[in-house]
Amino acid sequence: MFVLELTYTAPVERVDALIPAHVEWLDAQYAAGVFLASGRKNPRDGGVILAGGVGREEIEKIVATDPFTVEGVCAYRIVEFYATKSVDGLAPFRDELPA
Template sequence: MFVLELTYTADLESIDAVLAQHIEWLDAHYAAGTFLASGRKVPRDGGVILAVGEDRALIEALVATDPFVRAGLTEYRVTEFLATTTAEVLAAHRRQLPA
């Protein structure tokens, strides 16, 4: 599982100009089953996405396709973690610690 943390590198006017494209991008990855949750940070200086995947390189490649990134408006911090304990709704994403 991955925590994708966005930090805006541009003003909110520039962010808002690309927001509809970013939301379409999010929707496509929700439909594909890659994204589980997302939203704005408070204060509004970026956002957070909870994503699933087995390959960090694929997640990093996916991040590079975000319209915010392509427009040079944000930077991402990708944090991978093993979700060993979850709410029941996320049980399918639980992982065992390596031996």
Template sequence: MFVLELTYTAPLDAVDAVLPAHVAWLEEQYDKGLFLASGRKNPRDGGVILAVAGDRAHIEELVASDPFVVGGVCAYRVTEFIATKTAPELARHRQTLG
């Protein structure tokens, strides 16, 4: 599982100009089952996405395709972790060590 932390690298008006394309991109990833949750940080200086994928390379490729990245308005920090415990609703995403 991955925590994707977005940090805006441009003023909010530039971010907002790309926002509709970013939201459409988010919807595509939800439809594919890759994203579990997402939203803005508070204060609004970026966002956070909880994602699942087979490997880090796939996630790196995915974040490079985000219109926010393509438009040069954000940078990503990707953190991989092993989700050994989850809420019942996320049981299918539980992982084991080793």
């Protein structure tokens, strides 16, 4: 599973202009079953996305297509972790620790 942390690198006005395209991109990843939760950070200096069901290479490809990335208004920090426990609804995304 992945925690994707976005940090804005441009004025929020530039970010706001790209919100519709970013939301469309988010919706496509939710429909594909990759994104599980997302939202703005508080204070508003970026956002967080919880993702699963794919490997790191695929996550990096997905992040590269975010309009925020394409237009250079944010930087991503990708944190991979082993989700060994979760609520029942996230059971399909649970991981086993590597040997």
